[in-house]
Amino acid sequence: MGKTLAAETATRTWPAEGWTRVPFWVYTDPALFDREMERFFYGPSWNYVALDCEVPEPGSYKRSWIGQRQVLVVRHADGDIGVLENRCAHRGARVCWQNKGRVDSFTCPYHQWNFALDGKLQGIPLKRGALGKGGMPADFDTSQHAMKALRVHNEGGAIFATFDAGAPSFADYCGPAMHGYVRRLFGGRALKLLGYNRQLIPSNWKMYIENLKDPYHATLLHSFLITFGLWRADTQSESIPTEGGRHGIMISRNVGKKESDATAEIKRFKSKLELIDTDSVTPMREFDDGKVIGLSLFPSVVLHQQANTLGMRHIIPKSVDSFELAWTYYGYVDEDPALTRLRLRHTNLYGPSGFVAMEDGEVLVECQQGASGYGHRQAVLEMGGRDTEPQDHMVTEVLIRAFYKWYREEMQL
Amino acid sequence: MGKTLAAETATRTWPAEGWTRVPFWVYTDPALFDREMERFFYGPSWNYVALDCEVPEPGSYKRSWIGQRQVLVVRHADGDIGVLENRCAHRGARVCWQNKGRVDSFTCPYHQWNFALDGKLQGIPLKRGALGKGGMPADFDTSQHAMKALRVHNEGGAIFATFDAGAPSFADYCGPAMHGYVRRLFGGRALKLLGYNRQLIPSNWKMYIENLKDPYHATLLHSFLITFGLWRADTQSESIPTEGGRHGIMISRNVGKKESDATAEIKRFKSKLELIDTDSVTPMREFDDGKVIGLSLFPSVVLHQQANTLGMRHIIPKSVDSFELAWTYYGYVDEDPALTRLRLRHTNLYGPSGFVAMEDGEVLVECQQGASGYGHRQAVLEMGGRDTEPQDHMVTEVLIRAFYKWYREEMQL
Amino acid sequence: MGKTLAAETATRTWPAEGWTRVPFWVYTDPALFDREMERFFYGPSWNYVALDCEVPEPGSYKRSWIGQRQVLVVRHADGDIGVLENRCAHRGARVCWQNKGRVDSFTCPYHQWNFALDGKLQGIPLKRGALGKGGMPADFDTSQHAMKALRVHNEGGAIFATFDAGAPSFADYCGPAMHGYVRRLFGGRALKLLGYNRQLIPSNWKMYIENLKDPYHATLLHSFLITFGLWRADTQSESIPTEGGRHGIMISRNVGKKESDATAEIKRFKSKLELIDTDSVTPMREFDDGKVIGLSLFPSVVLHQQANTLGMRHIIPKSVDSFELAWTYYGYVDEDPALTRLRLRHTNLYGPSGFVAMEDGEVLVECQQGASGYGHRQAVLEMGGRDTEPQDHMVTEVLIRAFYKWYREEMQL
Amino acid sequence: MPDNATAPAAVGPDAADSAALRVELRDLYEEIGDLLDDDRVEALPDYFTDDCLYKVISRENHDQGLPAGTIFCDGIGMLRDRILAIRETQVYEPRSWRHFISGVRVVAVEGDTITARANFLVTEAMSDAEPTLFMVGRYLDRLVRRDGRLRFRERLAVCDNHHVRRSLVMPL
Amino acid sequence: MPDNATAPAAVGPDAADSAALRVELRDLYEEIGDLLDDDRVEALPDYFTDDCLYKVISRENHDQGLPAGTIFCDGIGMLRDRILAIRETQVYEPRSWRHFISGVRVVAVEGDTITARANFLVTEAMSDAEPTLFMVGRYLDRLVRRDGRLRFRERLAVCDNHHVRRSLVMPL
Amino acid sequence: MPDNATAPAAVGPDAADSAALRVELRDLYEEIGDLLDDDRVEALPDYFTDDCLYKVISRENHDQGLPAGTIFCDGIGMLRDRILAIRETQVYEPRSWRHFISGVRVVAVEGDTITARANFLVTEAMSDAEPTLFMVGRYLDRLVRRDGRLRFRERLAVCDNHHVRRSLVMPL
Numbered sequence A, B, C: 001m002g003k004t005l006a007a008e009t010a011t012r013t014w015p016a017e018g019w020t021r022v023p024f025w026v027y028t029d030p031a032l033f034d035r036e037m038e039r040f041f042y043g044p045s046w047n048y049v050a051l052d053c054e055v056p057e058p059g060s061y062k063r064s065w066i067g068q069r070q071v072l073v074v075r076h077a078d079g080d081i082g083v084l085e086n087r088c089a090h091r092g093a094r095v096c097w098q099n100k101g102r103v104d105s106f107t108c109p110y111h112q113w114n115f116a117l118d119g120k121l122q123g124i125p126l127k128r129g130a131l132g133k134g135g136m137p138a139d140f141d142t143s144q145h146a147m148k149a150l151r152v153h154n155e156g157g158a159i160f161a162t163f164d165a166g167a168p169s170f171a172d173y174c175g176p177a178m179h180g181y182v183r184r185l186f187g188g189r190a191l192k193l194l195g196y197n198r199q200l201i202p203s204n205w206k207m208y209i210e211n212l213k214d215p216y217h218a219t220l221l222h223s224f225l226i227t228f229g230l231w232r233a234d235t236q237s238e239s240i241p242t243e244g245g246r247h248g249i250m251i252s253r254n255v256g257k258k259e260s261d262a263t264a265e266i267k268r269f270k271s272k273l274e275l276i277d278t279d280s281v282t283p284m285r286e287f288d289d290g291k292v293i294g295l296s297l298f299p300s301v302v303l304h305q306q307a308n309t310l311g312m313r314h315i316i317p318k319s320v321d322s323f324e325l326a327w328t329y330y331g332y333v334d335e336d337p338a339l340t341r342l343r344l345r346h347t348n349l350y351g352p353s354g355f356v357a358m359e360d361g362e363v364l365v366e367c368q369q370g371a372s373g374y375g376h377r378q379a380v381l382e383m384g385g386r387d388t389e390p391q392d393h394m395v396t397e398v399l400i401r402a403f404y405k406w407y408r409e410e411m412q413l
Numbered sequence D, E, F: 001m002p003d004n005a006t007a008p009a010a011v012g013p014d015a016a017d018s019a020a021l022r023v024e025l026r027d028l029y030e031e032i033g034d035l036l037d038d039d040r041v042e043a044l045p046d047y048f049t050d051d052c053l054y055k056v057i058s059r060e061n062h063d064q065g066l067p068a069g070t071i072f073c074d075g076i077g078m079l080r081d082r083i084l085a086i087r088e089t090q091v092y093e094p095r096s097w098r099h100f101i102s103g104v105r106v107v108a109v110e111g112d113t114i115t116a117r118a119n120f121l122v123t124e125a126m127s128d129a130e131p132t133l134f135m136v137g138r139y140l141d142r143l144v145r146r147d148g149r150l151r152f153r154e155r156l157a158v159c160d161n162h163h164v165r166r167s168l169v170m171p172l
């Protein structure tokens, strides 16, 4: 537990060096966390909530999260997808108690108020009382008591929502570069759901944001990636902060196992390591540009395409020092079954047992533990220089610098 | 965890509609919870602590709770019952480490200071030192160092206590209507203890207060009650707020299984459901008025008489988002054993597995979860109109409205 | 959880009686706890961290704690011992993930920055980039990015550290009386590690400080000690507060089983109790002065010598209502194996199952529970009078009075 | 206080505690745990005699000799009614349970009645949360052989839990 | 929904569930738990057939029929590769696990294939913390006899856990 | 590091691990768990030889070869004295324990000495709280047969717990 706000605000001064430093109290202050929820998750941001293939039929729903608020993603009768606050307009009970299902309408268990799929209040039992007594006032206006609906954007099957009526369009929120890469994955092909993985990681959610803006660590930490050439410093790469640092794009290529000058500096490259089942690290070529990609679409999702696995990594902050990371793996309905088979095999890279992701989970926890008690210390972000411009390589922390430049402005720190 | 007080007090404005709305931050703000403990549980309220049959002999004691403070309920040598803070006058250790027992006096385990059953300090080991050295100052006045005793009221075997010397009499605190109904159950017949049930419900304690001021939900949610006619909208009923809304009285009748106009609107009425053992839902007539009753005696207890079960539901807040609900089932010493047998069978309605109470526990948790992250939203209380006057039916939320009218004044919100 | 600071600071007034009273909010206020960490553990105090025999060889390290900060105790190549913050100078990950080990240098797992045993940054992978791109700025000064080292003092094998450059010397911090008794145990003989015990005690850490400044309880509570004459009121004893109350020294003698005038007042003396294996309570004479001793060296350690067991009790606060108590048992390399055997057997007095220490753990928890909800009450400290001068007996609370006199000044309460 | 009235004397390596019976009981206990974990609670009453007493009861009530239980089924009708009520009337959030049984012991064999006991540990997982340690305690049982199968005449699930977290939806 | 496709009919006191087979399976399950607890995961593949399917999978994926797993080994090569990868490439904080197995049951014997299941509860203790209730669930297995020993053709460790706390380092 | 010095070679389907002995040991382990759960700790020493070593020891001490334990009884006298001390001298809040034992294994049989091990999970419930996962670990044992009964010459209860929450009142 961090200190109380009252005790700490006095000492909340960002280091003089600016965005090349990050004070560790950004990971430990509960009051700051609350402000992040308000400004980012509940403010003018577009939050990832689901893939449309998870709610295939009219009436199909799925519970999801935006920050600490639970929402319902629902397929309407017309095929469109809506997002509702999962709470009753009467006395606030969660209306929907299952993670997924299909219904004709929603009935709240407490007093059985009934809501249409779009949230409209359409039934109140005993509205006119019983035995001629009681019931709702004659002037009770049901149209004012719907379940609250959010603004929704469906980008080729990836569903986003915002609580803020004043948020810009999804395209503007992404900006052209990010939007283009999102559409590269969600370009209109029907999606096929392959499954989920979920982790509860006891670290601040921003450490995960940083991890996915840090191509430098990947070429050093992830022995499995490095050894089998799935991500390596000596590969054509790009590190592109966008929208003033809010989002980040990492690009590289799968190049296979080989030694080079760089591997001499990368201790965790294991030249002797040989697999029995080499399919696991031998992707089938899928995208013409030959790229593998990690997109950090602030604040709630990372989209990855690595080897043949495609995934949405939904970031669900739980408290200042923990977040849920929900992985959704998908493919395309019209794809070669052999590709689907490889996608499944390549999921071994990710999730709580993934050859890559497990290490990320482990280091994030160690970073949070390192922050605990040491809020007065600072991280140093000077790899790849001190500026915040896009770079055409991965030996850099530019994405993180750009992010904290933007974060300070938004958070007024 | 809610926000810190400093972060939230600025936004603590009750909705303009007044008592027909409840802002959800009343269930999630830890600072408000602390204020509730001070003003209600530790202030000029009478708190339920035990039944006298739980401490049958001189020296019998039982540990109980008032809010977050543990107390000891003790039978004195003269048969009267006292209530003490369960903490040593020396350095504050809990004096009594068992839930129940019988003693001649209390000895604190730490330094063995000894206290009479009424809390008086009567022994300090090595008070005069050892080998002529040490010990207490000669002027140490043991009469100033008793275990603290509370004011106690014994209403026909139901024991209440208050920390506040300025609290009104128990009768005045109840007011005539509530007092009358309490005496209907505790009219002087000797009590027989049948047992306990205890639940830890992860919701704000006031949600339970509301649940027991909400006859409307009972006729809709509780399929078992409705189907077997133990509580139904189409039955002669009353909903009576008392003492400005502080307490609440719900009255209805057991009418047995039958269909009616109302059951058509009550989806959870199950006309086809038949039990094998019908004793379970066939009460023996016990009270001449034919009523079944739920009394919400603020802040710490609900008294129920339903079918043939009699129970005290002790509300013990643990934190802003959890409370213990301790059920004590009782009968009368002089009653027909066949009635006792039915009481035991009818306890299946209550407790964590009760056909009625289990559903209440479930919806309360869903309400608390619905409040989480959504403190800025509001509940709507317009069933049965918008006023706070007694009503002669159950299709109403008048008891809750009256309660929040009173609560706002007491809490200065 | 206590109240927030904002809610409570208004009521933080020490009782008028002064140091003969302790208000219970000192054990329950999280903001006060934070202040204690800053002023004591991270301020100008010397904190116990390890024994040198735990890190026997160059490169041997051990993780330890000062308050809520984890540190590394490391043996350098020259045999000296250093203490480092266990966090990476780059982005703050814990560098060392094992409790103990031996290394040539430290490599942080995240990006494999490499640090010398004294913390100096000596390697940054891809410092000059890859394929001619990226890497650290040319002017990046590695000498400014070492793992932070603490000031260290090695007192005959007992290792102490401080975060504060302005702290006095260890000798001055102890003062002559305490320093003398520390040197009585750590006088230069090589130490032999016998093992650890660790408890998590759900009470405020100061309750343990008090417990070890409270010889009065020991002669009343600890039946095993009393009965077998290991600690008794009717024995030549001393209770010496030092350095204005910061530290405390308790001295007594092992006198064996016998009855006396005092045992009549000590109910927990069990004259009939006989052991089968009397070695367990029959110490071999070891120190010429015949004393057994408990040293409370504020804030982080109690040193004990009782029967033939020698131990360091490391106090590691975890939150306002819990602390870890880490016991390290040791002997001397050159001692008689028969003495070592007795040391091991006498460890049954201590740790979470110890015949003495188990009772202390139990009463401490009961004191914390007694404080919960009762922060407005006060402990009374008048045994042995009301002053704070050294006393030549154990029927006294003088050490605790002196401590709170000093504490109030330091904490400005 | 040792559990089961006849326990202290009969416990220990004793002729009554035949290895075969213990094996049979272990299988029986695990079979019941399995059907409860597998959402087939309808099969539970088949393991009871018509005049059975089935209670889930706290150690608090049990040790004080108080008769009320958390689940109180006095006869097979009440047990079947309870299952019907769970299925047909109750509203609750979906969750999973797992039973872990250890230490099955024959306490006594007297006439046709076998007195037995075992420890249970039941985990509960809500559909969106991790499993938790839910209910822990001891079965105190009396069984008789009917139609070649062992059936419970009395089963007390005595729970160490001072309180139940949220709700106890299913029999233990 | 009951687990294992063939389960409901075959469960209960049934000829298929021979006592000897159940004993053999219990020993096998505990042997595997023991080798995992004892840091000898290299021995695990020896209990599988070459064409095995080994998955750790959440109840969420399993109940929805979604193929992805937390650990997904389609063939013994992938299982051996995983163990190699854990040993040679992975960075993780040291910890200890303990397996508790209960309710081993034979669900069906069809031809040479034995369908079986059991509950597992695995605790995890970091080197500087208390053990926690880590993973709880049910093994759903298909075994065949090869060279006189039972081997898994399919082992699904279906976890009640909605999420994994931190990381699942080792197979279950 | 695998536990028990002689373990790695002897583990696995081995003649030493006779089915009958394993059954006997399981019964013995559960019998001891039962007597501890049932507040009959006085019976514990009867399962030990006169020259026994009984220790409850953390994995931390055990793995580093450090001799100190949490409970250290070097000979049956110390074991009996400890029980006497618990009963006659110790002040502690009342609580209940339940033992869950899994994975009982014979590691080796050499001469008259049986080396065995098993996992334990012990829950603790204070009289006013829910049960908690208290101590988890592994018994590492050496037994000999005396007067026809197996007795422990050495029992180490090696706990995964880095620390004990509050107090360990009773032997494990």
Ligand code: FES
Binding pocket: A088, A089, A090, A091, A092, A093, A108, A109, A110, A111, A112, A113
């Ligand atoms: S809270 Fe939903 S209907 Fe009342």
Ligand code: FES
Binding pocket: B088, B089, B090, B091, B092, B093, B108, B109, B110, B111, B112, B113
């Ligand atoms: S605290 Fe009770 S006697 Fe000292």
Ligand code: FES
Binding pocket: C088, C089, C090, C091, C092, C093, C108, C109, C110, C111, C112, C113
């Ligand atoms: S955090 Fe240690 S090397 Fe980057």
Ligand SMILES: [Fe+3]
Binding pocket: A211, A217, A218, A222, A356, A360
């Ligand atoms: Fe990574």
Ligand SMILES: [Fe+3]
Binding pocket: B211, B217, B218, B222, B356, B360
């Ligand atoms: Fe209800």
Ligand SMILES: [Fe+3]
Binding pocket: C211, C217, C218, C222, C356, C360
């Ligand atoms: Fe003590």
